[in-house]
Amino acid sequence: MTHQDITATAEPAVLAQYIADLPVPDLMPGSMESVREDEFEGHRIVVRTSYEITVDDRPVTAHLMVSNNGEVHCHALPALLGGDPDLATYDFAPWDAGSKGFRNRLEGFIGTGLHNQVHRWVGGDMGPASSPNDPVFYLHHCNVDRLWEGWMHHHGRSYAPPMTASADLLGHRIDDPIVTPLGPNAPGGTPRLTLDFTSKYTYDLVP
Template sequence: MAAVRRNVVTDTAARDAYVRGVKLLKAEQTTATTADFGIPGTPAPVRTYDLFVIWHHLAMNQPVPPGGDSSVRNRAHRGPVFLPWHRVMLGVLEANLQRVLQEPEFGLPYWDWSADGDLAAPQSATLWKPEWLGGQGRPVADGPFAFRPGTPGTFRIRIEATLDNNLRQVNRGLRRAFGRPNASPTLPGTDDVDLAYDTVADPALATYDFSPWNTTSRGFRNRLEGFRGTGLHNQVHLWVGGDMLPASSPNDPVFYLHHCNVDRLWEGWMNRHGRTYLPTMAAPASLTGHRIDDEIVSPLGPAATPRSVLDPGTLYSYDTLP
């Protein structure tokens, strides 16, 4: 039976299972060490959860085309593959959570941040209460991922991205800094999401993506990623702040709840406009990694392509779609 992905705020069972599963993956050692990824310092075991942090960081620093500028387009962002790449990552995490929880029908929950964006003070939303994910701080001091040195199993950040886009070993608590004025003072609201589907105001939103396939492109992908329009995905990272800002952003467990909602919004778009994707394989080789049948490289799961993940119905569904 396919998993059902539910709202983390309204489904406490999904919330509790997610927290428990994250902690299990954070404690689970793999056969890899930091030396395998060229991370300086004394080689240390890499936990399963931290493999996802490394995976995301490496993808963000692999430019497309090779030898180009990763800030223009990389293997996971700033181009058409943004949504399929993260769908693959979420699926691999979900499978690992199902494994460690021994719950084969567990569905990764989502955070509907647009509901919190409608609040006068998004930082007061339910998600940030101690019973859910805890609040902000350097480090976060409450909730299930609070940093409590000396307490067995305390949540630790062990690998982070540096300002010059390298990885380094650390041993510290999780950081969040909500709504900084120089980043994003608020979250996207429901009106912002509605605008992303408004093909009357912008007919280009009925098409997945357009040339030049980067942050200037028209279409739904770039609107949802947040380089055009009101911000959406990008704005959420900026508003949460702290560990959600660098390429090592999966360090914050809210990353996956955020991207699960992004995936839900994409699924809502496909329900309206069909399971379509661009560019085709007729696009030049300089776009390798972003074309419909290009391989999405996953060090943690089987290879996939954008085409292969357009219909996830046999694996999961959402309790509600926009």
């Protein structure tokens, strides 16, 4: 349907007002577009409206909602702008599954189970230590890494516990060799060496 087809049956100003009066549906989480659809004088009218939200000149694309009065809401904003103050710190003593901070939220021991629940939901090989047998494992862990990269973009490339922490935490401190099921002589690195891989790869979009 062309512009001429529409204007042949309706004054442009009338049509414009009709479109403006159509209710705006809520956006689905992650969507950047709302769609309004109706019939007007025998024509099917589809209005697609795109939205862009930025915070400090950075685009925010997750969990957008547009209310019927045209107000745009983004549920990602509280976390992006501060939210839970504990999430601004990577980890807290005693550095275990009950600790506050970003690490446990990302791992899924507290909060919504970001990392852990995906393994449980997929099931099969994703459940036990054989999870790398499932190609979904790599998709999932790349996204976990992307979320971590987004956190570091806002809060710095920090890590805890430090080397001054108890020797009981051997294998978890920032310069300890990373513990691996391949054994103590397996090639590997330290947590510090995992904090910045931007020289090797970057993400198109981080939260």
